[in-house]
Amino acid sequence: MDDLTAALSEVLGGSTITSVARLSGGASRDTFRFEADGRPLIMQRQRGGYERDMAVEATALRLAAAAGVPVAEVIAASTDPSALGASYLVVSAVEGETIARKILRDTEFGPARVALAGQFGVALARLHSADVSGVGDFPADDPLDTYRAVLDEVGHPHPALELAYRWLQQHQPASPPMVLVHGDFRLGNVIVGPEGLRAVIDWELAHLGDPMEDLGWLCVKAWRFGGTLPVAGVGTREQLIAAYQQAGGGAVDPDVVHWWEVFGTWKWGIICITQALAHTSGVSRSHELAAIGRRVCENEHDLFLALEGRW
Amino acid sequence: MIPHDNPSAEQLVEAVREWLQRDVLTSTVGSVQFHTRVAINVLAMVERELQLGSAQAAAHQRRLATLGCADDADLAARIRNGELDDRLPEVRELVWESVRDKLAVANPKYLDPPG
Structure with a gap:
């Protein structure tokens, strides 16, 4: 978790990262919840072997937001694995029920x-x-x-x-x-x-x-x-x-x-x-x-x- | 005939399912409890297949014979290439019967009307 905290801080411009917790994710991704300078965020990271590009999701989220669809705000996204070990997407945390x-x-x-x-x-x-x-x-x-x-x-x-x-x-x-x-x-x-x-x-x-x-x-x-x-x-x-x-x-x-x-x-x-x-x-x-x-x-x-x- | 002693395969599966229901489900939480519930459903399905399987196999063979098909692969191929187009109402009726048989094993509740 310490490595992840440091890496998250780096991709988020030096923000102070706290309360990192792994959420039960889907089959193809790891999902984490954390706070950056006190703001609750969600990070999804592609798991190895799964081909689907995280960039599709980031692009779709930005287009949907611009069109007025209620979505989480994209904070950071990259397909460069050097920062977090795989493609990732960081979005604002939206409270509520999904079940x-x-x-x-x-x-x-x-x-x-x-x-x-x-x-x-x-x-x-x-x-x-x-x-x-x-x-x-x-x-x-x-x-x-x-x-x-x-x-x-x-x-x-x-x-x-x-x-x-x-x-x-x-x-x-x-x-x-x-x-x-x-x-x-x-x-x-x-x-x-x-x-x-x-x-x-x-x-x-x-x-x-x-x-x-x-x-x-x-x-x-x-x-x-x-x-x-x-x-x-x-x-x-x-x-x-x-x-x-x-x-x-x-x-x-x-x-x-x-x-x-x-x-x-x-x-x-x-x-x-x-x-x-x-x-x-x-x-x-x-x-x-x-x-x-x-x-x-x-x-x-x-x-x-x-x-x-x-x- | 099979050479095995009692209990039957069906009774053995039933015994494991009853243990999962009685002891495991009540002493687990969260993900393990959820997967116990899935396991109970799977074993109940196997019990139903052991009960109904041979009668269903005979009925399915009769349906395939009515359509002049050797097996499901043959039937699927002939539907796809249009060979059965002039008998589609009959084909649909027989395939609907097989779907209902599959549900009678997999999830009999699904056959109940919604409400």
Whole structure:
């Protein structure tokens, strides 16, 4: 920790670093909370072997902030490993709750549950208006092709996912102008207070794409966490779309949002397959990851629900 | 026939699951307790597969035979290349049955209507 404290002070212009604590991070990053001259900050550091560049997240955060999306402020970011041993990102700490089940069930978040669907619509409308003229080589692949390739790579046959893929292929919407897309906009990746949305976090899957991808992903059944309402378990599609359009997000075709919801359900099924593979291949031995392989059928079930009457 | 003595595989798994539920879950906290809960769910899933597996295998074989497919790989390939396009309602019905069978083992609660 002493080495880390000294290194943090150096990248933060000689600030006094105190209260360094490791937080339970994701699979690909180490996360620390600390104070620099008394200001609470968060530092994320890429773990070895993971290719995704921290620079994508830092750029997306800056663009989103400039567009008026509530986000943590970027304090420092670099892909130069010499300072902290790997790519890193330092942002302001935003207080609040990220655990979906608490946001959906705890009494104190009652007002937030009423406000969130509309706030999500406004945040996404602003995000999709971000100026992306200078982002250069931001990821911009066709997600249907990307996940088709992943499904082929895992090698296990999934007839239900093939049925859905055929529908997705035949109904793929025309490509609109590419905008900045968060790529994983849902409960779990937002910080929420009792009053509602405080910050959108976890921008490492940001890319250029169809703005409706974010709206559809937010409606995927897995992200309702057991709630009954389609938008993150807290709101209706109409609320989300109305707020999005009123905030200048452009006209929304509900059929296109539905396509992205089906796509997101299909994609999440494929991600579940890869999680189990991380265990069976020996990359990360874990009964938790292994069990996720048996959740693929939940997504297959949800695909049939989402496509009922639309095949 | 299998040559093993009692308890059966299902009963052995059940015994471990009961111990996790009775002793481990109540004496752990945080991450270990969470992973104990995951382990209990995994073992309950294995018990259901041991109970339902052979009947499900027979039903699945019948579904594949109805469609003239050797296995799931064959079925997946034929859906993908369009060979089954003129029978899609029937294919969807049979695949839906398999999805429900998978859920009956993996997470039977998921088959309940929401609410």
